[in-house]
Amino acid sequence: MKASKVDKKTYYRGIAMMPYDLLKEVTFATLGVLAVVLILSAVLSSPDVPSVTLQSWSKANPVDFLTTASGELSGSTIVAGYGPPYNSGSGSVQSWGPLSPQSWAGVHVPINAPNDFVLQPLTQATAGDSQLALALTAYNTASGDQQQKWLTAYATGLGTATVAADGTVTVPSGDYGPVSVLMDRMLTLARSGGLDALLLTSDHFYQTDFSRALLFLDDGGYIADLATQQKLIGSDWGVMNETGRYPGSAWLWLYTMWYQIPPFNSSTGFLGISSANTDLAVVGVMLLLTVLLLLVPFIPGLRDIPRWIPIHRLIWRRHYADMRRQAAASVQDAP
């Protein structure tokens, strides 16, 4: 007779039963949890560090903003050469041996960094600004080589740029062509808050997709600096941290642990797993572990761990004590 096939009366044969009030237990648990939640909320509140905007970034660190904007225009940023799902690049494509689901999936959130982050917003802002219109025309009609020469020279000049008290960035004179005007207007546009809106612009009136604005922010160093201050970066186990001194996603401790150890954080790697494909490898390991957890009841060895490590002796301590007492009593009663 299998224990899984019998009715409850048979299954619980020999087990002492006790009165039980399910609804009372549920009610007490619900009210108890509510009390704790209310106390924690009233005393500790909750984190809410304001979001970064392109406006706040361009005001706080205009040189970093311009470095990123000119990088987007030259196509040298991470997002510009990212690969699927944003574009046909390969800079951030991860694979494990012949497995490359990222490449297989293809482009679904198309991002053309020079156009989407710089040229298109500037084109939309040309009204009443003939100098900007001329600069855009000059840039768009120049050869690719010429564009890159201007951008390379501008990036070099940014290295020694000075920032005035009013936020104006002065780049040492050089052969920047129309790039200096384009970047000057990018900074003006960002500082006014206009770029935040223009990066959300699509063919629809309602906007809920922040992909372009967030990817632009991600290419800069400003948001990463703020995250470092909040101990949110990967090397600080940032995935499970929260802004301020609040508990974060502690349940992700195992996920973020893999990022801290070899071969996942190693440049040389092992079995094709290295820092070059960390994300894919970690997600793969976590999927495997989740499937193992799911199938614990069917895996010999894994399902026997609770018998080998007798923590159940603590869980059912009183029950086992009763069993021992009954066994001792039956021995005494025996003729």
Added chain:
Amino acid sequence: MSSDTAPEPIDRAAAPTPSAADDETGWTASIRRRVEKTLPITELLPTKQPAYIGSWVYIFGVVTIAALFWLVISGVVLAFFGSAWWHVSSLGHFFNSTHFWSVQMFFIFMVLHLWGQFWGAGWRDGRAKTWMVGVVIFSVSVGTAFTGYVIQQNFDSQWIAINAKDAINSTGFGGLFNALNFGQMYGLHVMLMPIGITLLVVLHVIQVRAKGVVRPIDDPMPLAP
């Protein structure tokens, strides 16, 4: 439809408990028979339980559900007033705090419940499906929490979204599940995922009530009376 004879009044006190007889046919009768057999009301709302559930381990399941209840209630309030409300209203911020701490308690209790069931090998005696549904609930909850973090509309959500995108993109699902798309994450978080978790929890509770709490390890069911 008319009848020559007046219908007899129903004596509700004497009426038998509705039950689908074995000879009744049809989908409804079949389903009712199955429900009555699998989960009679005496098992759904029991008044007696094995004495060994007096252990503290059995608390974690019910308090997890309690935390989920307050999580949903606070979430409904936040959803009702809109995604920006809690950033500009002190009352809204308080409700966000209750949501935040309910999440923390939900996960703490759920993990303790999971560990308790693991060390008690709660999948024994035909309860493997109950264990598996529990693991699925945990996994879906992690996904739901993630979508919640990226729709907070603050620095935390920005940073989490731009970091998580690389892991999601590496799997090839970045186009399908775009953490940078607030609208998509909002819909998933406030509707689809909570409904999914709630249905799974209901199924999990039905499984527990239908099968009963597993016997302690090393105290198997006696083979004969």
